[in-house]
Amino acid sequence: MEQLTIAIVVLSSVISVIATGFAAAWAEKHIGSAAIGAITEKEELFSKGLVLTVIPETIVIFGLTVSLVLLFVVLPQLL
């Protein structure tokens, strides 16, 4: 039982990074193409487009944080 819990914790931390990574990439893909479209129309929008494009990166940062907490805070308590 103990080992199963550990395995689940490790698996969860892996999934949190992978899933949020995909989510961020997917969101950025759409925003990025829209931003490029806007920039070709109006070049001054470059900075705004750049900033808008990195907005979904928050998702993967949360994922990374959750995974780090799982690995380095939750896991040691189980071992």
Added chain:
Amino acid sequence: MNSNVRMAKIVLVGTKDTMKEIIDILHSLKIIHIIDFKEQDKTFEVGKSLGEVTIFSELLLSIRSLLHKFDNKSMNIKTTYIKSEVSRDLEKEIFETENIIKEYSEKIDKIGSIIKEIENIKSIGELKDIGIEKKLISSIDNLISSKPKLEAYKIELKNQMDAIVTQEYVNLLQYEDFLSNEIEKMEAPLRFTTTKNTFIVEGWIPENKYQDIKDILKKKFNDRVTIDKVKFSDSEEVPIEFKHPIPVKPFELLIELFEYPKTKEIDPTFAIFITFPLFYGIMLGDIGYGLVIFFTSLFMKTKFKTEGWKMILGILEYSSLYTIIFGIIYGEFFGFGIFHFLGIEKIFGLQMPILNRIINFMSIMILSISIGIFHILLGLSFGFINLYHNHNLKKAILEKGSWIMFIFSIILFAINIYASGPLFYIGSSLLLTSIILLIIGEGFIGLIHIFSLMSNILSYLRLMAIGLSSVGIAIVINSIVTRVIFPKGGVFILLGYIVLIGGHTGNILLGILASFIHALRLHYVEFFTKFYEGGGIKYKPFGT
């Protein structure tokens, strides 16, 4: 209420016959920000442009297209305009230049293709014994032997053309400068108000320059032109000219990329000057990377001299200083643990490195969140001051004060975990008051914003995460090189150095970009949304 230059609204009235001279004077003074006249009626109408603008514009257009064709980016010629008038034959001149250059380039192309053909013939090989007449063969040989001559001629032609291009380029640049200035002057009346015999210019000038312009006009036109300060209402947007000390100057760029502040808004440039490099440093934090960025931006400053580049490089310079400071705190030099490597354990009784980013990532996480809370509190207090000045205290307390209280209550709860006491009760009462104020201020919808506030604060976790990924890549590069490639010896040592240099260059580029964008994002999305409205006008004097 900011550190901006104080502006005065002025009205200049003159008789129409003085208009041309006045435009010349205003254009050379470069201090008046003209307000375009829009509402026409029977007595007041928009002025007509002076002279034949269309001819000038056409000339300018053809010059620009010609300049574009030259495409000489390497030539950095100062565009001081010494041309004081356009000669009548300018059009002809341009046309001729175009033709000469066309001729030259055609000749060069032709010679080039002949040389190519000769090479083709050469590649056939021996021409004897295939039944071609001897005479023909000897003439072909002649042709082949003349190849070096042709090549020399081609180079000579090219040099001649370059000389012409260089000479004409300067000439045309001066014309371009002169013409665009002239056109601006000619079209100036389109921004004025005119009546039958007079014209009126409305605009803004820096207050301290008012007396100068008044004196100049008085001396020249006596009573035929009057200029006066007029009162303006609070709702009018005054154009903004920043007046920051030199170190803060580059950070105006970040405001310009967003939006200019409104007249009665707090100008956040100084806050950005403090927090932007700090965030950048926390994220990148490496002595080696900091040094590389610092010296590259110093070097680039001597190469790129436009205003925009200067500002970007200035920002990078300050940010790299913070990067070095945080590099010392983290003890990182191109990803290596520098203090461990040098065998230094303590400096001034402090354990070195002070914070190891990888082992103590939890402390950096807490640091990031604390910085986030502080930064958002700063934004909310700016918002409070803005609302207090523009509306009233009640609105400020309801809309921003409630959030400030809310955050303070959470801080108290957090402290309560470590030191229990009456803090819990103070925190709860604060929380309750803040929620009540919130509901009064923004309705029940306001409660939803609690989550967005939380995600805003958690967003500052990127200060840790971006740094962790950057140092992660650096460590991977280092360990691949030192553990896998170097032990093999021989040629692999060289390969190892190539991987080290290439890898770290890539990582530095990534680090510059990622840290920059994310620091920017924290300001635009998390910080500015708490107080900043934007939409102000930039002070753009006539003649620049």
